[in-house]
Amino acid sequence: MAEHEQHDHDHIEHDHMTIPKYIGIFLVLVVGTILTYFAATVDLDFIFPGANTLVALLIAFTKMTCVMLFFMHVYWSPRMIWLSAVASFFWLAIMFSYTMQDYLTRDPGVFSP
Amino acid sequence: MSSHSETGKFHYHEPGLQHQFEDMGQQEESVSIGMWMFLVQEIMFFGGLFTAYLVFRSRFPMAFAAGSNHLDAFWGGLNTLVLIVSSLTMALTVYYAQKSNRNMQVIMILLTMAFGATFLGVKTIEYRDKFNHGLVPVQGWNKRVPADPNAEHETKPCWEVDHNAPAVEHPNPRGEFQFADCSLAKLAEGKTPEENFLTAAERIGYYSNGQIDGNKFRDKVRIFYYLYFVMTGLHALHMIVGLALMTWLLIVAWRGSFSEDYYMPVEMSGLYWHFVDIVWIFLFPLLYLLGRHFMHGG
Numbered sequence: 001m002a003e004h005e006q007h008d009h010d011h012i013e014h015d016h017m018t019i020p021k022y023i024g025i026f027l028v029l030v031v032g033t034i035l036t037y038f039a040a041t042v043d044l045d046f047i048f049p050g051a052n053t054l055v056a057l058l059i060a061f062t063k064m065t066c067v068m069l070f071f072m073h074v075y076w077s078p079r080m081i082w083l084s085a086v087a088s089f090f091w092l093a094i095m096f097s098y099t100m101q102d103y104l105t106r107d108p109g110v111f112s113p
Numbered sequence: 114m115s116s117h118s119e120t121g122k123f124h125y126h127e128p129g130l131q132h133q134f135e136d137m138g139q140q141e142e143s144v145s146i147g148m149w150m151f152l153v154q155e156i157m158f159f160g161g162l163f164t165a166y167l168v169f170r171s172r173f174p175m176a177f178a179a180g181s182n183h184l185d186a187f188w189g190g191l192n193t194l195v196l197i198v199s200s201l202t203m204a205l206t207v208y209y210a211q212k213s214n215r216n217m218q219v220i221m222i223l224l225t226m227a228f229g230a231t232f233l234g235v236k237t238i239e240y241r242d243k244f245n246h247g248l249v250p251v252q253g254w255n256k257r258v259p260a261d262p263n264a265e266h267e268t269k270p271c272w273e274v275d276h277n278a279p280a281v282e283h284p285n286p287r288g289e290f291q292f293a294d295c296s297l298a299k300l301a302e303g304k305t306p307e308e309n310f311l312t313a314a315e316r317i318g319y320y321s322n323g324q325i326d327g328n329k330f331r332d333k334v335r336i337f338y339y340l341y342f343v344m345t346g347l348h349a350l351h352m353i354v355g356l357a358l359m360t361w362l363l364i365v366a367w368r369g370s371f372s373e374d375y376y377m378p379v380e381m382s383g384l385y386w387h388f389v390d391i392v393w394i395f396l397f398p399l400l401y402l403l404g405r406h407f408m409h410g411g
Contacts, residue, residue, distance in 0.1 A: 044406065078145075085149065
């Protein structure tokens with residue numbers, strides 16, 4: 001059984017999350033959802049047009065980060081997993097920005113009246 | 114070929130270890146990376162739809178806001194909470210699998226499935242509501258409401274339609290997409306860029322002969338509903354696949370196959386389930402809440 005003990009060290013570490021921590025993350029997500037709803041009913045256009053969408057997306061990104069880091073255990077995952085997760089958003093950003101630089105320069109759109 | 118078959122002597126290896134891997138650590142890492150590659154392509158898959166959303170919303174923001182205000186934010190918000198609870202129970206499934214607790218695993222998988230099914234049930238209520246009110250963007254896919262030949266014809270301009278009025282059963286003999294309310298475009302008319310102005314695309318897209326044209330406005334709202342059905346439909350499809358996955362997981366967990374030595378199938382199914390949750394975290398504000406702040410007169 002000595003060898004068994006040795007093999008145990010090869011597992012990806014998984015003893016970081018406890019039930020109270022899971023509940024805590026869950027509560028953050030619930031608060032985020034409620035906050036999203038009420039932030040959307042307040043007119044924030046006096047800051048700048050589209051401020052509501054920015055706030056909604058900021059909350060959504062926070063919630064996503066919580067889910068990815070703790071529910072999906074990315075926080076304790078190998079570098080390769082971090083790289084995949086970050087890279088996917090990098091590709092997404094390329095797709096959004098290159099598409100929009102075409103549409104926004106054809107004629108005035110929402111960002112340039 | 115693993116070493117124990119060569120020597121013919123018993124050589125301990127983990128019960129869940131496949132022969133092509135050196136040890137559990139390498140196997141777990143390979144499995145995770147494979148799953149994450151799948152999730153990355155899923156992100157790009159949904160990303161295409163989010164790009165379409167971005168393009169059309171930046172062109173016709175008022176039509177998108179008007180369309181969004183006719184979605185029911187209560188059901189959308191409830192579904193967000195339901196999915197978050199299901200994510201918690203899924204995370205706890207993985208936790209109990211790591212603790213080799215078979216009974217709690219089975220309970221948590223059942224709870225996850227129940228919440229997933231609740232989500233789909235609420236989605237069905239919403240889709241049926243859209244069907245009844247002529248908001249499905251395909252002709253003939255809406256409820257057919259025969260026209261009453263004795264009814265008086267209302268000729269109100271589209272911007273005078275009260276969007277808070279109770280849903281009226283408009284005649285819809287051919288089951289077409291219907292959207293009568295263009296009050297948001299009227300509200301933004303003549304406003305400056307500092308306020309809720311109309312974009313150049315909107316000035317072309319909503320107007321006929323210098324007047325807001327209800328038919329042209331409706332066609333832009335229809336783009337919103339098209340994206341709504343494709344995005345939520347694809348998400349619902351992922352939920353159905355997730356439920357199938359959970360059914361399989363339930364059977365295997367029921368047999369007590371998962372323990373602290375071998376739980377990667379639970380962990381990987383969890384990754385998929387959380388991914389589907391994350392997609393909804395973005396769909397909820399982007400589809401249901403984007404025009405909410407105009408509702409009190411903007």
